[in-house]
Amino acid sequence: MIRDKTCDQYVAEFEKAEQFPIKGDSPYYLTGIDLGTAYIVLVVLDHQKNIVAGAHRRADVIRDGMIVDYIGAITIVRELKEKLEQQLQTELLFASAAIPPGMATLDGGVVKNVVQGAGFELTALLDEPTAANTIVGLINGAIVDIGGGTTGISILKDGQVVKSVDEATGGTHFTLVVSGACQLPFDEADDYKRNSRNHQELLGLLKPVVQKISSIIKKSIEGFDIDLIYLVGGTSCLTGIEKIIEQELGIRTIKPRNPMFVTPIGIAMNCSQEVID
Numbered sequence: 001m002i003r004d005k006t007c008d009q010y011v012a013e014f015e016k017a018e019q020f021p022i023k024g025d026s027p028y029y030l031t032g033i034d035l036g037t038a039y040i041v042l043v044v045l046d047h048q049k050n051i052v053a054g055a056h057r058r059a060d061v062i063r064d065g066m067i068v069d070y071i072g073a074i075t076i077v078r079e080l081k082e083k084l085e086q087q088l089q090t091e092l093l094f095a096s097a098a099i100p101p102g103m104a105t106l107d108g109g110v111v112k113n114v115v116q117g118a119g120f121e122l123t124a125l126l127d128e129p130t131a132a133n134t135i136v137g138l139i140n141g142a143i144v145d146i147g148g149g150t151t152g153i154s155i156l157k158d159g160q161v162v163k164s165v166d167e168a169t170g171g172t173h174f175t176l177v178v179s180g181a182c183q184l185p186f187d188e189a190d191d192y193k194r195n196s197r198n199h200q201e202l203l204g205l206l207k208p209v210v211q212k213i214s215s216i217i218k219k220s221i222e223g224f225d226i227d228l229i230y231l232v233g234g235t236s237c238l239t240g241i242e243k244i245i246e247q248e249l250g251i252r253t254i255k256p257r258n259p260m261f262v263t264p265i266g267i268a269m270n271c272s273q274e275v276i277d
Contacts, residue, residue, distance in 0.1 A: 008257040010135045010265050013051045014043060015258065021053035021087040022046075029088065030123075031081075031095040032131075032268025033115055035073060037062045037148025038171060038190075038234055041261065042080045043268035044092065051265065053087055055080045063149055063172075067110045077118035095120035096271035098263065100145075101127045101152045101164030124270045129154030130161055132232045134266035136256070141228035142221055144213075144245075145263060146235040148172050151213055153220045163224070167216045171235035173209050181205055199239035210241055214248035229253045234260040 005013075026046035034041040041056040059076055061069035085092055097111050115122045129143040129152050136143060139159045145152040148171040155163040171193075179189035192198055217229065229251050231242055236259040246253035256262055 005135075007136050007262060010051070011257045011261050014054050014261050014265055017044075017051045018054040018056070021084070022050075023088050024052065026052070026090075028094065028273060029090060029092055030268060030271035030273075031084075031092050031120065032264050032266070032271055033077060033095050033097045033120070034128075034264035034267055035059075035062055035067065035077075035097065035111060035114065036234065037150075039260070040073070040076050040080065041264040042077070042084060043261075043264045044084055044088065045268050045271065049269060051268075053084050054261075054264075055083055056261075056264075067114065070110065070114065073114045074117040077114060077120075081118055081120070092119075093121055094123050094271055094273055094275075096124035096126070096267050097122065098126050098128045098131045098267045100147075100150050100166040101129060101154060121275045123272045123274055123276060124267075125276065126267070126270055127154065127161075127164055128152050128263050128267075129164065129232075131266035131270060132230075132263040133161075134269045135262060136230050136232070136266075138228070138230055140226075141230060142217070142224075142226050143230050143232065144217055144236075146170055146213060146231060146233040146241075148234060151216055151233075153217060155221060155224050155226065157224075163220070165220045167220075169209070169212055169216060170233075173212075174206050174235065174238070177206060177209060178202060194237075196237070196239055203238070203240050203244075206238065207244060210238075210244045211248055214245050217245065218249055226251055231255045232259045232262040236260075 030045045032043040044053040061073040152166045175190045242255040
């Protein structure tokens with residue numbers, strides 16, 4: 001497992017590199033691509049796996065873990081790739097990507113085609129919670145990746161994934177609740193939900209959805225001795241979500257700094273120069 005810093009340190013480095021790319025003379029660069037329901041994120045590493053650049057953009061090309069706008073996905077990834085290439089004054093060739101747990105047979109080929117269609121060579125394709133754990137470094141417990149459309153759960157024992165599941169509940173369901181309660185169009189409700197200044201006001205409103213996610217986690221971990229849950233994914237950014245989940249499950253629950261970027265960084269850390277078939 002590639003991990004020589006804390007998860008929060010990796011995220012802080014990404015946030016800084018996204019604002020101030022580090023142009024150097026690395027012989028090659030490695031890129032992680034996270035095709036999320038709400039955002040597409042690219043993370044670039046140098047040959048020593050230091051984070052040197054990154055970019056993210058709002059997107060509506062994925063629903064419930066499935067790519068529904070193939071051309072749109074390629075276009076966004078290609079545009080972000082070109083932006084990063086201009087910043088680093090180099091060509092980005094190698095990329096890794098991830099999919100929700102259990103989706104390999106359904107969408108793995110499409111993800112590969114998006115990565116290649118944007119001009120990359122695909123070197124790794126893994127599930128999202130496993131990618132996140134590359135920098136989380138959890139030995140025993142559960143990684144819970146709460147995205148826009150789905151919640152992915154990976155249970156780890158002695159550092160190895162022993163079970164992975166994915167359920168269709170996530171940030172989109174939060175937005176639908178906000179839209180109905182506040183009488184806002186979906187897009188406006190989504191923006192309102194993302195603003196952390198509104199989180200305290202919305203937490204009570206969204207608690208039933210968080211409780212639903214908690215019930216998904218509870219069902220998924222039945223039969224396993226879990227004493228730690230680690231939250232990642234953009235929807236985990238909701239202030240206080242970790243406290244509700246901890247109260248519902250009675251299990252210590254941790255949320256890192258800006259959990260939205262944990263999985264993309266982990267994806268990048270799994271990139272190499274070895275192209276997969």
